[in-house]
Amino acid sequence: ETGVTQTPRHLVMGMTNKKSLKCEQHLGHNAMYWYKQSAKKPLELMFVYSLEERVENNSVPSRFSPECPNSSHLFLHLHTLQPEDSALYLCASSQDETGHPTFGSGTRLTVV
């Protein structure tokens, strides 16, 4: 266990569904991140939250909607996704934006 917990581990959803990914960190960090990992491609940074404020949104489509209710929790709300959105979604946290991120095990998302 890394101290960053993601649920669910696996998710299959239809293109018209709405679902949410959850991340919780027990490390006392103040920055949290969502990354997308597709096969054979580099990790893509999606969103950054620092002190519960969104500081970065890397041109991510609006069908992905993040929420950070407090410094320990991060959500990614999903709706009307496309099959190309199928990937491993990784949550991470760090102490400030300069610390090295600690990753969760990810949610394997399949859009059908």
Place this chain on the structure above:
Amino acid sequence: GQNIDQPTEMTATEGAIVQINCTYQTSGFNGLFWYQQHAGEAPTFLSYNVLDGLEEKGRFSSFLSRSKGYSYLLLKELQMKDSASYLCAVRDSWGKLQFGAGTQVVVTP
């Protein structure tokens, strides 16, 4: 543009040494990280270099040359459990962490 290059796959025998190279071109430089990721698991932090030279941590060492935009991760006395993907990541001058696509290391008996 920003670019992090590392080989796609490397194969080595148990007990041997493997060197994974990483070259980068980024908007400035504020440190280089190596992560290990086993299939289906979280990437885990291995090492951090911000100054030129070699950092050693047990069987793993990481080297950095900022003037050449180059780093390597050296894995010694390979064990079967070292079979994993190794990710190189560079923090640019904006503080953003850019990742390479990862190098899959396969350790054979």
